[in-house]
Structures are given as C-alpha cells and as structure tokens.
Amino acid sequence: MSDAAPTPAPAPAAPPRVDCVADSAGGITFDIVVLDTAEPVLVLRRRGGSGGTADETRLPLTPAGEGHMRAVLPNTMELAEGRWDVFLDERAVEPGVRDLRALVDRVPDEEGGVAVRVPYPTADGRLAVRSWVRLPHAEAGDIVLGEGVCTVEGTLYGAETAAGAVAEVRRGGTVHRVPAGGEKGGFAFTVAYDALAEPPVAAEQLWELWLRPDASSEPVRVSRVLDDVWDRKNVFVYPAHQGEGYRAAPCYTTDNDLCVRITP
Incomplete structure (x- = not known):
C-alpha cells in the first residue's frame, strides 16, 4: 500500500471578468480578456423566463485590441423587461469595471416611452443587466x-x-x-x-x-x-x-x- 498523499483536485477556474460601458441611448459594450472558449459568444439570459428564444440574447465576441474581445448590445436590439444574467459558454461572469456615467441624469429621446439597461453586480457577485421597457x-x-x-x-x-x-x-x-x-x-x-x-x-x-x-x-x-x-x-x-x-x-x-x- 502506498503512503503517497492523494493528488489534490485542481482549483476551479475563476469566473471570467467582464468590463462594460453603458451609453445614454441604451446600448452596452462588454469587454473581456481572451479565454479558451468553444464558442465566442456572450449570452444574456432572462431570469425566471420560460427558456425560449425570447428569453435569451446571444452577442458575438470579436477581437478588440491585444488580449481582449468585445460584444455589443445595441440600443436597437429589444431586451424584454427583467433581469438578464450574463454567461460565457454557460459560465456566469463576474463584473469588472462598470462605466455608467452616461446614465446619470439621462433625458431619453424616445417619443413613446423609455428603454433602460443597467449592468449591475448580483448579490452573489455575478454580472447581470436590469432592463426596463416603459411605454409610456x-x-x-x-x-x-x-x-x-x-x-x-x-x-x-x-x-x-x-x-x-x-x-x-x-x-x-x-x-x-x-x-x-x-x-x-x-x-x-x-x-x-x-x-x-x-x-x-x-x-x-x-x-x-x-x-x-x-x-x-x-x-x-x-x-x-x-x-x-x-x-x-x-x-x-x-x-x-x-x-x-x-x-x-x-x-x-x-x-x-x-x-x-x-x-x-
């Protein structure tokens, strides 16, 4: 019988960290350090949704400078009201730098109402997006x-x-x-x-x-x-x-x- 100590299991990899910038028109830009990823797509999934296509938004990641990739949620893309968790390859991501300065004292241009998206850290330290759609x-x-x-x-x-x-x-x-x-x-x-x-x-x-x-x-x-x-x-x-x-x-x-x- 060997007295060698068992090899410890490798520590779980830290969740990917994503920086984001929100603009006053309702768009959000996500930046992430390049990782080994099977599919270069950032996924937003609405919490409490039925799991259908309307409850998931897929944003392609494209190169954005040395060592980084970028995904963009344009203000023209519909995002139903609710809380949307952010994933990379089914992995939840952590919030990095969140630049929300453009949202302060915002005056919307929409004649019919407003659409608001705010990236935020969840209670368990993950990144999510809160969306409001109010017309009027x-x-x-x-x-x-x-x-x-x-x-x-x-x-x-x-x-x-x-x-x-x-x-x-x-x-x-x-x-x-x-x-x-x-x-x-x-x-x-x-x-x-x-x-x-x-x-x-x-x-x-x-x-x-x-x-x-x-x-x-x-x-x-x-x-x-x-x-x-x-x-x-x-x-x-x-x-x-x-x-x-x-x-x-x-x-x-x-x-x-x-x-x-x-x-x-």
Missing part, C-alpha cells in the same frame, strides 16, 4: 413630505396629462384616486396617508402608485429608472410620518417602482 413612462422626481401627506413630482414620457388626470394608489383590489396635474411634460399629485391607513393597521401594507394621464388613458406605473441605480429599495429611504396607530412613508421596490408603505 412616468419618471418620479422630487418627493416632498408634508404633515400626513407626500407630494410626488415627475416627468411623463410618451404621453401628456390632460383633463381627468388622476393618480391611482392601489393595493390588491382597492384603489384610491387623487387629482393629478402638470404641464410641459410634468406631473404632480399628493397622497394623504390617512386615506390609506384605515384602522386597524395590523400588518405592513404596500400601496402602488400609478398615473392615469387623462380620463381615457391606461394607468402608467410611477417609477424612477433614468439613472444608474438598479435597485433603489435600500438606497432611497424617506422619513416616516407617525399617524394614529400607523407609520407611513414613500418607498421604492427592488424594481424601482414607487409605493407608499404603511406599517403598524
């Missing part, structure tokens, strides 16, 4: 806090407010409507917390905010997506109002949709 789109701006109320101001893309414009505050099948106004592409409305916090408030309630631009229009979700923040939930935190048996504050979801949170 109600971009939340300043949120002004008052005594028992919050006023939401913003910009509407792909539509205009007109007679009969209202904001809808929704939770399940319950809808509260408040007047909305605005001019030159803007909108504003005020939400009173007491109207939402019908006693007793026994558990957390999350009320979604929607804008109906006029009496005949479909409602538009109020969100904030025109910058480089892919998840506002724990970044934008607003002071809470203490009401009779409840606390209330505006908040964002992980999808950057604006809500009002009511808690006991």
Whole structure:
C-alpha cells in the first residue's frame, strides 16, 4: 500500500471578468480578456423566463485590441423587461469595471416611452443587466413630505396629462384616486396617508402608485429608472410620518417602482 498523499483536485477556474460601458441611448459594450472558449459568444439570459428564444440574447465576441474581445448590445436590439444574467459558454461572469456615467441624469429621446439597461453586480457577485421597457413612462422626481401627506413630482414620457388626470394608489383590489396635474411634460399629485391607513393597521401594507394621464388613458406605473441605480429599495429611504396607530412613508421596490408603505 502506498503512503503517497492523494493528488489534490485542481482549483476551479475563476469566473471570467467582464468590463462594460453603458451609453445614454441604451446600448452596452462588454469587454473581456481572451479565454479558451468553444464558442465566442456572450449570452444574456432572462431570469425566471420560460427558456425560449425570447428569453435569451446571444452577442458575438470579436477581437478588440491585444488580449481582449468585445460584444455589443445595441440600443436597437429589444431586451424584454427583467433581469438578464450574463454567461460565457454557460459560465456566469463576474463584473469588472462598470462605466455608467452616461446614465446619470439621462433625458431619453424616445417619443413613446423609455428603454433602460443597467449592468449591475448580483448579490452573489455575478454580472447581470436590469432592463426596463416603459411605454409610456412616468419618471418620479422630487418627493416632498408634508404633515400626513407626500407630494410626488415627475416627468411623463410618451404621453401628456390632460383633463381627468388622476393618480391611482392601489393595493390588491382597492384603489384610491387623487387629482393629478402638470404641464410641459410634468406631473404632480399628493397622497394623504390617512386615506390609506384605515384602522386597524395590523400588518405592513404596500400601496402602488400609478398615473392615469387623462380620463381615457391606461394607468402608467410611477417609477424612477433614468439613472444608474438598479435597485433603489435600500438606497432611497424617506422619513416616516407617525399617524394614529400607523407609520407611513414613500418607498421604492427592488424594481424601482414607487409605493407608499404603511406599517403598524
């Protein structure tokens, strides 16, 4: 019997690292150090999709200078709303340098709405792309806090407010409507917390905010997506109002949709 120690298994190779640059029109350029790859293609796969062709986007890698290859996601290529994980030969990739400067304070040119793509690191350290497609789109701006109320101001893309414009505050099948106004592409409305916090408030309630631009229009979700923040939930935190048996504050979801949170 040999006393030789067993040969240790080779350490798993580190995931490929990808740098990316986002442009203001919605395109993304991916750069990667050349690796031994059977198929020079970068793959974006939509999380939670059915696995069909609509849930996968394949971007060819081409030489881009010494030791690097490049893939381009053009702004003209459709990318459904959701979270898209990035792969190379079925291997998840790690985020390298992410240049998102062009996304800050972005003003879209789209007349019908907006399409936004933000590369970001996932919780487990992989690279993904968050995509929003909003047609039309109600971009939340300043949120002004008052005594028992919050006023939401913003910009509407792909539509205009007109007679009969209202904001809808929704939770399940319950809808509260408040007047909305605005001019030159803007909108504003005020939400009173007491109207939402019908006693007793026994558990957390999350009320979604929607804008109906006029009496005949479909409602538009109020969100904030025109910058480089892919998840506002724990970044934008607003002071809470203490009401009779409840606390209330505006908040964002992980999808950057604006809500009002009511808690006991």
